[in-house]
Amino acid sequence: MRTVSSRENPLYKELKQLAGSSQARRKAGRTLLDGVHLCESYLQLRGAPLQCIVAEGALANPEVGAIVQRVEQARVHCTALPDALYKALSQVEHGVGIMFLIDTPTRAVPGVLRASAVLLDNLQDPGNVGSILRSAAAAGVTQVYCSSGTAFCWSPKVLRAAMGAHFVVEIYENVDLAALVRDAAIAVLATSGYATRRLYDLDLRQPVAWLFGHEGQGVADDLLALASDQVVIPHLGQIESLNVAACAAVCFFEQLRQNQSVETS
Template structure:
C-alpha cells in the first residue's frame, strides 16, 4: 500500500481535482465511488478499480478490510484522515473511495430489447432512483438526452446504489440519433391518456420515455410515443414524482411477464 502524507503530492492534487470538479472528471473519464457499498458493488460487477483510497483511521474497519483484501495491492493508497476529508463529499461516511473509469455506453443499430430514455431528467436523486429501478427490473439499456443529470456524479451514484455497474448507459443522446433505432412500442405517461398502465400489454419489449420533472416528456419524444398511458391516482394528486412513476411502470411490466 502506498502512503501519501503531503497535500503537495502530485497524485493527491490529481485526486482533489477529480473530487471537486465535474469538468475534470469528465475530461479524465473518471468517477469517484465513495463508501463500502459502492466499492463492493463495483468489485462484484466490474473488477478492479484504478485506485482504492482509504484513510488511516478506516484501516481497522472490518468492512474496509474486506474491500482492501479484494483489491490489488499496487492500487491501494492510504491518506491521513485530514487529507482524505479534503476529497470526500459524504458526511459521516466511511473513509474509502474508488477511482474508476466511466464506461463508454453502446448505442445499438437496432434496439430490440427493453430500454429507458431519460428526457432531460434533471434531479440527481431522480436519475439515480430510476437507474436503480431499471437495473432491478432487468432493463439492460438507459439512454440520456441533453439536460439529464450526469449518471456518474456523486449524487447519482449514491442514489443508484451500484445500478450503474449493471447497465449500458449512453449519455448525450439526441432525438434524431436515437428515435430511428427504436422499434415496437414506445410508452410515456401522461395525465391526458385514455388508457392506464394496467390496461396496456407490456409482455413485449418496451422503450420507456420518462421526462423532465417540470415540463414532462418533450414534444419531439411525444410525437413518436405509440402508447401514451396514465397511472391511476385515486387520491387526487395531480402527478407523481418521475422516479416513482418509473418504478410503477417498470414493475408493472415485471408483474405482467411473471404471470402464468
C-alpha cells in the same frame, strides 16, 4: 500501500478535481466510488478498480480491511490519506472512509432499440436519475439512454442513489433520443399526465422502451409526438402527479409483473 499527506500531491489534486467537478469527470473519463457498498459492488460485478483510496482512520475497520486486502491481491495501488484530506474529497456524511478510482464506461449507441430500455429526457435531479437506474436494474431493464440535458450518471449523487445499479445496467449518455425513438424496433411508451391510456391497460409482455421527461415539464413535445403511445398512471387524491422516479418504478414493475404472470401461467 503508500501514504499521501500533502494537498499538493499530483494524485490528490486529481482526486480533488474528480470529487468536485462533473466537467472534470467527463473530461477524464473517470470517477470516484465512495463507500463500502459501492466498492464491494464494483469488485463483485466489474472487478478491480484503477486505484483504492482509504482514510487512515478507516484502516482498522474490518469491512475496509477486507476490501483493501482484495484489491492489493489484485495488484491495485492503494493510497492512504490522513482523515482530514480524505474528508475534503468525500461527499458522504459519516462515511466509512474508502473509495475507488475507476474509468467510466464509454459505449457506442446501438443502431436500433430492440430490448426493453429506459430513455431519460432532460432529467436534472441526480437523486431521481439514480433511483431510476436502481429500479431499472431491479426490474431487469438493463439499457438506459440519457439526453445531453440529463444529469451526469457518474456523479457522486447519482452513484449513491443508484446503489450499485451502474454496474448492472448499460448506460449511454449524450444520446439523440429523437433519432433513437424514430428508428426503434419496439414500442416507445412516454409517460404524460395528460394521456388518456392507463398503464394497466397496456400489454407489456413484449420489450418496450420507457420514455420519462423533465421533473417539471415532462417529456419534450417533439419526443411525445414520436412515441408509439402516451400513458398515464392513475392515482387518487389531490396530488397532481407522481415523482418521475416513482412513476418509473411503477412502470418497470408492472412490466415485470405481466411477464412473470406469463411465466407462471
